[in-house]
Every structure is written in structure tokens, then in C-alpha cells.
Amino acid sequence: MEHMEEQPELVEACLQKWDINWLLHRAAQRVGAAFAEEITKFGVSLRGQLVLQALATEEAQRTQLKLGAMLGLDKTTLTSELDKLERAGLVMRVPDPNDRRVRTPMITDKGLELQKKAGDALAEVERAFHSRFTPQEMAILRKALQDLSLGDGPIHGSCI
Template sequence: MELADRAACTGRSGLNWLLHRAAQKLGAAIQEAAARHDLTARGQLVLTALCAEEDSRRTQLALGQALGLDKTTLTAELDRLERAGLIVREPHPNDRRVRVPVITDRGRSVQDEVAELHQRVEREFTAHLAPQQCRELQATLERLIASCGGPDSGSCL
């Protein structure tokens, strides 16, 4: 790599900085949308995961691993969601010591509304890009993530 190329990867124009700042700005707008329904962005992520897997329910441990959330963080989030009536935790059919978080009808309704808000936020965030540029950006980010190999680990938030 030439010195000029390396210099372009540092400071305010570096890829890490640009991706991080874009994620911060989008994340703040997403959090604001979730807060309109008294949710955190992480809570909405949990509700989304529970909606997606309704036919194959995961234990709390498996859900945490899938979302890259440690046990303490996930338990606190599930507690909040349960107090709000958005989920219930049922005993696992094969091991009553294990709990399975299940989204409620109210939780599904809130998740749908917040997901719609998130889509609007993403559209507003990328409004200055042409539709083709948005598709290319998403495809490029997906390729970058996939090119790292190995499991997709780490917190989503």
C-alpha cells in the first residue's frame, strides 16, 4: 500500500471514521424513533428477532448469542419488555429451568410501528442518494461484512 493510500485511511476521511460516524447518526435517529414507543433501539431489535422466529422459538441464551448480547444486557432488556407487556417468558418445553421469550400481540403491534418508523428514518437518512446508490451502498456493506469470514459476532448495537 502506498503512503498516500494509507493516509487516506486515517483521520476524518478514514473508512472506520466514516462508517462509525454514519452509524452514530443513523443510530441516534433510530433510537429517537424507538423512544416514541418507550423502547430502546436494542428492545426493538429483540422484538424484531422474536417476530422473525415465532415458529422456532429460541431460549434466552440462544437469542442473546444470535444478537451478540451478553446475558446481563439481554436479561435487563427482556425485563423491560416484559414489564411493558411486549413479551412473556415461557418455560422451555424440555427444561422448565430455561425460559423462552415470546412476543405478545401488543409487542408485535409495537414492533410493526417502530419498524415502519425505522424504515422512514433510513429513507430520510439516505434521501440525498439516488435509489441505485442506496442499493449499491447496502450491497457493498453486505460484501464487506461477509468478506471478513467466520461467524457474524458482536452486538448489533
């Protein structure tokens, strides 16, 4: 694939032939790589930023189990990410007063500050991708991706 990167005419020919799954995967790789490069400046991972972003919203203040389901992160992956964020002072896990086995992750003030700065930086990265499209094309793309994301059947694996 690296060889194709050097020859734009081959990339274009390849893009004409491949199925939607391949195209979506390649597009996600491009966007993901740009996001990953930017987020490293803030000392968190893309998953960490995803968790912080979810915790920064009122509706996301829920148990670890519910947070994982909402984000598409399995229990092990979410626990590992929360451990890292907690060590960095960005989140804390509060025991449920009714069930000591249940913990609710909460974002700290430090986490809110970092999430805001990182979120603003990632929004700039996203705007660079948006600039390739007209506002109408972007609305169609967003709607198409939302529709594809809401398909029937189980989803396996992490969302990021």
C-alpha cells in the same frame, strides 16, 4: 468534534482524510441518533425494538441464548432488555418443557402491535437516509455493508 459541526468545510476536509473505520462509526452515529430519537416515542430502546423485531419473525422464536447470539447481544444485555420488555407486557418468557433452565422469549400481541408501529416509524427514518442516494448507490452501499459485516474473525461487543 462539536466545533467541526459548526464549520462544514472542516467536516468535509476531515471526511476526506479519515479511514473507513472512522467513517463507518460516524455514519452509524448519525443513523443511530436518528433512530434513537424516533424510537423513544414508543417507550422502548433501540435494543428493545431490535429484540421485538427479531421475535416478530417466525425464525427468531428460539431460546434466549440463541436469540442473543443471533442479535449480537451478550447474555447480560439481552436478559436486561427482556426484563424491561416483559415488565411492559411486550414479551413473555416460556420455560422449555424439556429443560426448566431454558426459556424461550415470545412476543405478545401488545408487543407485536408496538413493534409494527415502531418499525414503520423507523422505516420512515431510514427512507430519509436513503433519499441521499440513488437506488443504485443504495444497492451498492447495502451490499458493501453486508459484505463488511460478514468478515472473518470474532465480533466483540453488542450489535447496538
